[in-house]
């Protein structure tokens with residue numbers, strides 16, 4: 001038999017390697033940024049077009065490359081950063097594999113200009129799918145500028161796999177932030193489709209964190225510092241009372257590299273456990289500097305996972321550092337964590353006192369107020385049949401619910417969570433929070449689709465400030481937020497003024513309310529790739545819906561049920577969970593069949 005094994009050509013090998021290193025535009029950006037940092041740049045400028053799908057350009061004023069290196073750097077395993085195996089144990093640079101440029105060059109069109117400081121002319125190189133197309137001397141500033149165009153142009157399957165521009169841009173911003181948080185001495189600029197997103201001048205660590213996370217962090221950060229002979233831990237944690245409802249701004253860096261480390265995360269969480277409001281996540285930016293020989297960064301090609309030799313020791317030191325940070329500044333919780341922090345959507349009727357003490361604070365807030373939300377006229381139970389007959393027939397629940405009583409014979413709330421009622425076929429249990437999310441979601445979607453603005457409630461104007469990236473999101477959403485009933489204006493930079501809100505939101509702290517909303521919105525963006533309006537309606541519905549623990553009067557429950565069954569899909573919450581279950585009578589009978 002003839003020999004059948006042959007070595008793959010470099011271009012193929014590189015394309016395969018690229019699959020591992022470059023998943024999306026943001027991964028290419030990460031590699032280019034790391035190279036710029038390794039080149040000792042003090043200014044880095046990033047230009048992105050179409051969320052990086054068309055162009056990712058990184059320009060630095062670092063050391064530049066010679067004519068020969070400018071070609072060599074695109075070869076596989078070509079690196080200036082390590083020489084021999086033992087160097088792997090003392091890596092101080094971000095890159096060392098010599099894979100990134102070769103990988104990117106295999107799946108994109110690249111134009112690179114580079115010039116050494118002490119040379120008059122630079123080199124310009126064009127590469128497409130690993131092939132050098134052009135190489136010539138050129139005019140250029142000292143440093144390097146790499147343009148990556150049409151990523152995955154020759155791998156359509158990967159290109160099609162990319163998410164929406166909003167989602168890909170979110171990843172780009174994340175990577176940019178991770179580098180910018182560490183490299184506070186480096187001026188860093190990010191432009192997307194010619195609009196500036198970040199313009200960060202060199203600054204101290206804290207200023208940089210605030211410039212990235214947003215001005216509202218100014219009073220929210222506590223310094224963490226603990227230096228031992230093994231490890232140096234420093235950075236900032238957010239005061240626990242500002243902890244977020246979703247995982248968001250949590251950053252660990254080891255020797256200047258962003259890492260994920262669930263174990264160390266647990267350490268911070270644990271140190272703060274007594275102070276963190278239930279189900280919230282602390283904000284932190286923590287740097288862990290350690291002798292490179294005591295870590296192994298080699299376990300994952302994208303290098304966000306790191307193994308410490310002394311995991312447990314670092315866990316303990318970190319925990320004590322965080323505890324100390326809190327103790328030192330003696331912050332006792334300034335808010336009552338038991339207070340329902342979510343929006344209280346009580347539905348008081350005129351003249352009917354509400355027993356729930358929290359409801360009283362928001363008395364004018366009535367989510368089912370027909371003045372603000374156009375709802376169908378009060379329906380009798382027979383109407384509910386109609387709603388149900390539209391529902392998918394294959395859904396078992398609805399075959400059953402088609403047997404409703406014409407009157408509510410029994411209606412009661414269980415544990416502030418569920419509404420229980422008797423229906424013809426048995427018993428129906430409604431999850432009040434999910435049901436209300438569904439109602440609001442459909443109302444919001446209807447308005448957004450019809451471009452019909454909801455009524456507004458005047459608000460004592462409140463200024464709100466976000467990080468640059470969050471401000472971008474809000475700016476984009478302003479027209480739609482206005483349809484939902486917000487009156488919001490961009491004051492410049494990252495500040496907005498809110499003059500009006502959807503009816504009923506007036507008692508809210510708008511900064512907190514919008515931060516919460518943004519967190520859900522961003523999470524949906526990345527995890528679910530939702531269309532922008534769907535995401536807006538969903539995130540807002542989640543934020544505004546009544547929560548578990550909210551006591552309801554009979555009339556409020558009736559309203560909720562009526563509203564629910566005039567929805568298109570009453571059986572599901574916006575994120576696809578059951579809003580209700582039915583316990584058929586025969587099943588109940590069976591339970592007693594003993």
Ligand code: ADP
Pocket residue numbers: 031035036038039060062063064065073074078079080081094095096097098099100101102143144
């Ligand atoms: P690595 O960073 O792992 O060495 P890369 O493929 O990212 O591998 O880069 C290969 C080499 O090209 C680097 O080792 C460095 O010498 C050179 N290089 C890449 N980008 C730059 C840059 N922006 N400025 C100067 N040199 C660079």
Ligand code: MG
Pocket residue numbers: 031034035094095096098100101
């Ligand atoms: Mg590199």
